[in-house]
Amino acid sequence: MTSTRRTSVTTGVLLVVATFAAIAAATLLPTLSGSDRLAEAAGHSGQVATAALLYLVAAGTSVGIAITLYPLLKEFDVALALGSVVFRTIEAVFYTVGVVSLLSLLTLGEQHATASSAGDASTQASADVLLSVRGHSSLVAVFAFSVGALMYYVVFFRSRLVPRWLSVFGIVAVLLMLCGCLLALFSDSDVTGYKPLVAPIFLQELVLAVWLLVKGFSRAPLPSEVSFESPLRVSPPSPGRR
16 A cells, blocks of 8 residues: 555545544533533533543544645645644644533532532532633634545645535635634634534545555656656667767
8 A cells, every 4th residue: 555545545434534523522521501401411421521522532533634635735735734733733723622612511500409508609609600701702603614625625625635525615615614614713603503614524534545545646756756768758869970
């Protein structure tokens, strides 16, 4: 197996794991809204902990995608390749902040069960802060994901590592995600509420994963890799030959 093929397979696996881990975590996590959100968190502590673990898996595999692609993409555009690693690392960091906030709700849920009326008001206020931190950190993480993903899709388009239609699909899906982020930012709402803008990138990354696992990268040789003995090179006439 060549290094390029290993990169395509590893990237495909990481895309599948990251996508399904994020979807599973969002599905498993309780709503955590309304006045009984702390009781709900405490009553579903196992689900919350499992969802937190899945979010960590999604964060780790997300930055792993950019790191895996870097050695290949830097041959075509080192700035965009490095930028994708930086922004997807930022994504992972802020998703981790959201996970810490989520797990902290479990502790507050336990305190909520034994708190007095005065103490309960303080606990509810702390829960509001933690949920706000989680929501805002998730929004920043999605922004960072969108910028990082846009960078490597642009490299894909320029280098033809994958078919142009797949690269364009990725660019359009990421731009839709960015629109969803802007709407969520100015409306102070959850970006997942804009499903028509968010859904295309999940579909695209699954299609990309399948393509990389089955077909791999269609890597054209760089100019620096063309041999001087290329058959297209015209040989100089030998001495005495006209």
